[in-house]
Amino acid sequence: MPKPRAGRFMGVCGRVLIFIAFAGAFLGAQQEGPAADAERHTVVVIPMEGLIDRGLYDSLIRRIEEAREHDPALLVFKIDTYGGLVDAAIEITDEIGGIEEPKTVAFIPAKALSAGAMIAMGAREIVLTPVSSIGDAMPIAVSPEGPVPVGEKVESPTRAMFRKYAQRNSYPEALLEAMVTVELEVIEVVYEDGTVEYMLSGDFEGLSEDERDKIERSRTVVRQGEILTLTASEALQYGIARFVVSDMDELLSSYDLADAEVITLHVNWSEAMVRWLNEPSVASVILLLGILGIYMEFRVPGFGLPGTVGIVCFAIFFFSKHLSGMAGNLEILIFVMGIALLAVEIFVIPGFGITGFLGITLVFVSLALAFVPPNITTAPADIDYLAKAGTYFVAAMVGAIAIGAFLTRLLPHTPVVGKLYLGSPEPESVAHAEGAGLTTGKGDLLGKTGTAETPLRPAGRARIDGEYYDVTTQGDRVAGGEKIEVIKISGNNIIVRRVS
Numbered sequence: 241m242p243k244p245r246a247g248r249f250m251g252v253c254g255r256v257l258i259f260i261a262f263a264g265a266f267l268g269a270q271q272e273g274p275a276a277d278a279e280r281h282t283v284v285v286i287p288m289e290g291l292i293d294r295g296l297y298d299s300l301i302r303r304i305e306e307a308r309e310h311d312p313a314l315l316v317f318k319i320d321t322y323g324g325l326v327d328a329a330i331e332i333t334d335e336i337g338g339i340e341e342p343k344t345v346a347f348i349p350a351k352a353l354s355a356g357a358m359i360a361m362g363a364r365e366i367v368l369t370p371v372s373s374i375g376d377a378m379p380i381a382v383s384p385e386g387p388v389p390v391g392e393k394v395e396s397p398t399r400a401m402f403r404k405y406a407q408r409n410s411y412p413e414a415l416l417e418a419m420v421t422v423e424l425e426v427i428e429v430v431y432e433d434g435t436v437e438y439m440l441s442g443d444f445e446g447l448s449e450d451e452r453d454k455i456e457r458s459r460t461v462v463r464q465g466e467i468l469t470l471t472a473s474e475a476l477q478y479g480i481a482r483f484v485v486s487d488m489d490e491l492l493s494s495y496d497l498a499d500a501e502v503i504t505l506h507v508n509w510s511e512a513m514v515r516w517l518n519e520p521s522v523a524s525v526i527l528l529l530g531i532l533g534i535y536m537e538f539r540v541p542g543f544g545l546p547g548t549v550g551i552v553c554f555a556i557f558f559f560s561k562h563l564s565g566m567a568g569n570l571e572i573l574i575f576v577m578g579i580a581l582l583a584v585e586i587f588v589i590p591g592f593g594i595t596g597f598l599g600i601t602l603v604f605v606s607l608a609l610a611f612v613p614p615n616i617t618t619a620p621a622d623i624d625y626l627a628k629a630g631t632y633f634v635a636a637m638v639g640a641i642a643i644g645a646f647l648t649r650l651l652p653h654t655p656v657v658g659k660l661y662l663g664s665p666e667p668e669s670v671a672h673a674e675g676a677g678l679t680t681g682k683g684d685l686l687g688k689t690g691t692a693e694t695p696l697r698p699a700g701r702a703r704i705d706g707e708y709y710d711v712t713t714q715g716d717r718v719a720g721g722e723k724i725e726v727i728k729i730s731g732n733n734i735i736v737r738r739v740s
Contacts, residue, residue: 319347
């Protein structure tokens with residue numbers, strides 16, 4: 241009898257242990273399953289809109305790192321752009337192309353032209369909507385005659401980028417190269433076994449007789465002189481698009497991720513600020529204020545608010561352009577050299593000559609180079625951007641000249657600034673000198689003494705015989721209130737020295 245009881249006891253214990261094991265496994269699955277399932281079903285979307293520039297690249301790096309923290313099942317780059325800087329596009333494309341996990345998708349709801357088309361190639365797959373377009377990636381540059389192709393020097397590495405990702409993603413290389421170079425002609429070849437191949441006209445003409453015998457039909461899909469831009473249906477037909485969907489929801493369904501949690505990573509406020517500052521309308525206002533600030537600082541002795549405003553505006557202008565890739569060290573160096581030459585012309589060298597002309601030219605060139613992207617494309621919107629940027633730049637220059645001329649007339653007659661403003665002598669003073677029989681209007685000042693009304697560094701304003709004059713020392717600095725003596729008259733310039 242004891243043995244059957246022991247057997248029953250052991251059997252009960254075994255069933256209890258099995259129940260506990262199953263219960264533990266079930267509870268563990270309940271606790272771990274949702275978290276793991278949610279982790280497997282997360283999709284991160286990174287919007288990439290507007291001008292492709294260095295600022296967008298820096299923002300992309302940050303957002304990709306943040307996306308990795310979510311361990312997504314799919315990383316979607318939502319591209320809507322007319323293009324931008326070739327250098328920035330190459331860096332962005334390689335950054336996206338270097339992502340091994342998770343799968344990357346370029347979703348193009350409307351357009352990915354020029355640099356945008358290149359960026360789309362970096363993703364593992366491309367998805368468009370029925371109204372999307374992709375292509376037109378021929379780089380151009382700005383010249384006095386207008387936009388012109390930059391030629392083989394830039395087109396060659398751009399084509400290489402398209403070929404590299406065409407080979408990786410099994411896209412037709414010839415079609416992608418035709419998005420970059422206008423001289424290429426692409427032939428669609430259909431073989432007897434149903435295989436379709438796209439090749440350049442030169443390669444087609446070089447086919448052997450045996451290879452030609454296998455061809456069922458052929459046609460030209462891109463003619464020489466055309467830049468290829470594809471609609472969504474064409475991109476799908478040529479094997480460039482993976483899907484054509486109506487919206488993001490349909491995209492997720494196409495990848496069996498309809499229930500996924502979607503996390504969108506936008507640009508942050510500082511990144512958005514840099515891109516806003518680079519808008520032509522905003523940049524032109526900053527440029528206008530900077531020019532006026534520096535102009536006023538040159539006309540009013542001492543260093544004060546105008547100079548501070550000018551320096552801050554130019555610092556913002558060039559810093560934002562530098563972050564976006566539109567202004568490098570060269571543009572900044574040219575600008576500093578121009579300002580230095582203008583300072584020498586105003587404070588050291590009498591009159592206005594080659595130094596002042598070179599200074600103005602260098603400043604103008606540096607601002608123009610920083611205002612317009614170095615490489616743009618033939619896309620209509622890029623041409624429109626160039627026209628817009630040029631219009632705002634010219635408006636800023638003309639506005640600065642007009643406002644400067646107005647201030648030149650207004651400020652000498654204001655109660656406070658008028659006494660300090662380094663403008664032309666008052667008409668009454670000139671008339672008085674001419675009435676005294678002086679040919680230069682200032683010759684009778686030679687040898688006379690007066691008082692420096694402003695600091696002379698070396699230029700400033702002095703009072704001689706009760707009249708105010710613009711004077712210059714021979715390089716010495718004279719503090720305001722010190723006694724001076726006129727030692728030379730050179731044209732309209734009055735040269736003075738400190739009286740010990």
